[in-house]
Amino acid sequence: MGFLSKPIKTLDDLFVHTLQDIYYAEQKITKALPKMIEKVTDPELKQGFQTHLGETKNQIKRLEKVFQMHGQPAKAVTCPAIDGIVDEAEEILGDVRDPEALDAAALAAAQAVEHYEIARYGTLLAWARQLGRNDCAQVLQETLEEEKKTDKKLTTIAESRVNRVAV
């Protein structure tokens, strides 16, 4: 399958591999978001994705800082999970014509992406602490909080859509 650039034996190897995995994921997201911004019709969703694009670029810089703190080059390894989420979303968004369904699909894809990131940053944070790297943990926590805030914002938009239809 070849996801791994080098054998993973220790917690430190796992930490570095997962940094590389999320570094790839964040880059994939910066490429996917502009296409989603273009497609969605709901102005609140469009604005939300625009804001998140800016945040994602900043999160990439934070990851580069963590790589540097940990004495590792900033490198990406293919992350099949994010590829799966984004590719599936792009295929669905290419299919759907109804604007209401299109926005719903884009919102769902964004929440799947956010949850993937929340899981990975949560893991990285725990491992940074376990490895005694509180400096890295602090930087990772900033991003984790940002991702959780974005997911909450997306949930609020999703709920307001439900209420709009239910009224």
Add this chain to the structure above:
Amino acid sequence: MGFLSKPIKTLDDLFVHTLQDIYYAEQKITKALPKMIEKVTDPELKQGFQTHLGETKNQIKRLEKVFQMHGQPAKAVTCPAIDGIVDEAEEILGDVRDPEALDAAALAAAQAVEHYEIARYGTLLAWARQLGRNDCAQVLQETLEEEKKTDKKLTTIAESRVNRVAV
């Protein structure tokens, strides 16, 4: 790419497609969990995975109930996201020899799976309500609550591991 069994045009199509996606994911998880149970060494983690295997089988039954309520055959469509998460986890678990790192990798994989499920069930719940299918929503909510509880349990295990090392 061929993820889609039929063109997705409406919110109802999206709802059915996402049910098929998570139906596939749950089945993949029931195949992956026994291998993880066998590999991990931490008894708390082993027990947690064992409990979750039982829950997952029950969640499959709940999905079949939702398919039936919605007048659709229970059918799975390939979900590349869950394939990515599980395949990557299996490759890493095949590599790692250190039991501490192996348990950490298994825990991380389980949390990525939980977050994928939380995102998808959250979306399905919102869409069921939007489609006026409160009967389906009620069944989906049971599973969503269960997944959130499992994620919290995994976070508690992850935190106790951090503290154990930090002491």
